[in-house]
Amino acid sequence: MIRFLDRKLLKFLLVGVxxxxxxxxIMFGLYNFAHSSYWLSSAANYILTSILSFFxxxxxxFQNKDRDWKQIARFAINIMVCYMLAYGIAKPLCLYxxxxxxxxxxxxVSMLVGMCLFTGLNYLGQRFFAFREKM
Known part of the structure; x- marks a missing residue:
């Protein structure tokens, strides 16, 4: 059984902060000061910070030493799926x-809720999909 409350979670939270x-x-600055749209503001946030997050x-x-294009693809897929789920849920929920x-x-408020949903989904996706340990 894999433990969720371990050193990896703590490191993930530090990186996440x-x-x-x-x-x-980026996100709130673009939305509130540059008057960009909800989707552009939130997407810019995740595109830019995902590069930093990957490394x-x-x-x-996860101290992963693999040098594999498949891993980069899994990471990108994870980010896209988590983003679409988190913000796709947050926007209509907050609208209602x-x-x-x-x-x-x-x-x-929707962007804040989306951030929270994204964080939980992203941790699971990175740990068990993008940077999964080989058994």
Whole structure:
């Protein structure tokens, strides 16, 4: 049985804090100051921070030494699936739950909810799909 509460999770959370600080500045900055769309703002966040995340999680978190294009493809697939699921769930959920709020409030809350959903899904995907240990 694989333990979820271990050193890998702690390292993933450290990397995640760094990525979250950078990504949050990108996403909310683009949305609120550059007046970019919800989808462009959130996608820019994950495209840019995913590059940093790949290297930090590969070598620091999961200490993976594989040099394989398939691993890069698995990582990219994981990011895309987690992004589409997290933000695809967050947007309609917040639209429904915050129906009386302004579009800006709904979108900002939705991006925050999407970030939380993405983090959990991404950890599972990176650990068990992108950087899975060979048995």
């Amino acid at each position: 760094e990525n979250t600080l950078i990504g949050t500045a 930090l999680n590969k070598y620091f978190t 739950m915050l129906a009386g709020a302004t579009v800006a409030v709904r979108d900002n």
